[in-house]
Amino acid sequence: AQSVTQLGSHVSVSEGALVLLRCNYSSSVPPYLFWYVQYPNQGLQLLLKYTTGATLVKGINGFEAEFKKSETSFHLTKPSAHMSDAAEYFCAVNSNAGNMLTFGGGTRLMVKP
Amino acid sequence: KAGVTQTPRYLIKTRGQQVTLSCSPISGHRSVSWYQQTPGQGLQFLFEYFSETQRNKGNFPGRFSGRQFSNSRSEMNVSTLELGDSALYLCASSSQGAQTNEKLFFGSGTQLSVL
Numbered sequence: 001a002q003s004v005t006q007l008g009s010h011v012s013v014s015e016g017a018l019v020l021l022r023c024n025y026s027s028s029v030p031p032y033l034f035w036y037v038q039y040p041n042q043g044l045q046l047l048l049k050y051t052t053g054a055t056l057v058k059g060i061n062g063f064e065a066e067f068k069k070s071e072t073s074f075h076l077t078k079p080s081a082h083m084s085d086a087a088e089y090f091c092a093v094n095s096n097a098g099n100m101l102t103f104g105g106g107t108r109l110m111v112k113p
Numbered sequence: 114k115a116g117v118t119q120t121p122r123y124l125i126k127t128r129g130q131q132v133t134l135s136c137s138p139i140s141g142h143r144s145v146s147w148y149q150q151t152p153g154q155g156l157q158f159l160f161e162y163f164s165e166t167q168r169n170k171g172n173f174p175g176r177f178s179g180r181q182f183s184n185s186r187s188e189m190n191v192s193t194l195e196l197g198d199s200a201l202y203l204c205a206s207s208s209q210g211a212q213t214n215e216k217l218f219f220g221s222g223t224q225l226s227v228l
Contacts, residue, residue, distance in 0.1 A: 043219030100169040103156035
């Protein structure tokens with residue numbers, strides 16, 4: 001069985017501040033991990049994914065995430081928030097064959113001017 | 114290349130009716146997955162099809178079914194609609210081959226309201 005927990009359903013930061021969105025997962029086998037972003041009235045867009053290899057993964061729009069096996073975490077960060085980063089962010093895990101993702105509950109990021 | 118296209122964008126149905134949603138994947142993609150998104154339950158996996166075969170299935174009742182055609186287009190059907198089926202249904206396509214854990218490309222979804 002696999003599961004994902006995202007701490008904080010809402011996160012608010014000021015423009016230019018560090019963005020940190022937390023994700024912890026549970027998986028019985030080495031997982032594949034993903035972060036997706038959803039803008040209003042749109043589908044999801046992949047930010048980054050971890051499969052194997054380097055534990056620090058760089059994605060689009062300046063986001064990155066670090067896979068920490070000992071902490072079962074895959075937190076998403078961005079050094080400096082932009083207004084355009086305001087959206088909902090989803091962490092997901094897949095430990096199975098196919099493309100069956102288990103998503104966390106999502107974190108809505110608000111960016112204050 | 115055109116993205117993932119879902120039709121219709123909005124649907125209003127009444128309890129007990131059935132509904133069919135359509136998804137056209139990105140050209141060349143052979144995997145199509147369906148997800149249900151609700152405020153209470155979040156994003157939940159429904160099923161995945163690859164080359165017309167169901168490859169994975171989530172924990173939904175048998176009222177939820179799907180299929181994939183030879184051109185990779187997919188439909189999902191919900192019979193005997195319940196109020197709790199009101200949700201945004203998202204379709205995603207990926208992969209030109211049999212690889213898994215590839216990037217998913219999502220459509221904008223079909224918003225289903227059951228009255």
